[in-house]
Amino acid sequence: MNKRMILPLIFGLVGAAILVSLGTWQLRRLDWKETVLAEIDARITAAPVALPAQPDPEQDRFLPVTATGTLLPGIQVLSSVKKVGAGFRVIDVLDSDGRRVLVDRGFLKVQDDPGPRPDGPVTIIGNLHWPDEVDKYTPAPDIEKGDWFARDLPVMADHLGAEPVLIVARDITPASPAIRPLPVDSSGIPNDHLQYAITWFSLACVWLGMTALFLWRIRRGTE
Known part of the structure; x- marks a missing residue:
């Protein structure tokens, strides 16, 4: 060589x-x-448990829970779903014997009417989630106009007078036909x-x- x-x-x-x-x-x-x-995935689909008294953002992330209470008015966060189009995530307050937490009820198309909230107790089955959707490019919410651009949990909770705890619904009884649940899964990881x-x-x-x-x-x- x-x-x-x-x-x-x-x-x-x-x-x-x-x-x-x-x-x-x-x-x-x-x-x-x-x-x-x-x-x-196994954790997300496990049998739901009662909502913990003090959920931990690390230990209880994606924990399946069930809770019963009354839905109170909340906010709508701009969102979109592939092959469906633009719409909103409907975030309401669940009042359960005086304890107020947030519930992501699901996706509502822009052109659809959500209809009245269930009159009376509702049962929520879903997963605890602490979304990480806010960065330096995310516009701040215009609270007076009701324009929200991300699920900023601490800000939403403070505005609605609830704990910074979010249940992303998998099933709601009774259901609202116009609102499509968007349960958490591992596809976004x-x-x-x-x-x-x-x-x-x-x-x-x-x-x-x-x-x-x-x-x-x-x-x-x-x-």
Whole structure:
């Protein structure tokens, strides 16, 4: 082998090895993430329990709960659903023996009338959730006009005089036909590790190809 080829060959093999190791690491991360998502799905669909006295945002995230009380007026948060269009998430207050928490009743199309709230006790089955929907690009709510652009739980709770606790409904009895429940699931949790792995492995192939081409040019230049 030409001595001029040794250093480029080493550089090419080491670079490819690093890229392959990054792809392998992403595959391990993929396996870990799929296990986590399976655990979350199992937790979401477990049998509901009574609403805890002091829910913890970490320990009780996605906890399935059931609660009974009276629905009081709340707010509507601008939202959209794929293949359905624009609308609102209907966030009301559930008064249960004096305890007030928030309930995400579901999605209401822009053109639809939500109809009257159930007159009397309702039973909610859903999951506790602390949405993370607010960033520096999210407009602040115009409370006077009733324009809300995200489920900012602390602000909503303060405005409605309720605990900063949100139940995302899976089932409401009696139901409101115009409002479609949007229960929590794991689909919104990012899982891009497979794409990352493919990217790293593809780069490794390109790296090896470029190394081979460079070595070939060196060899031709010395013939």
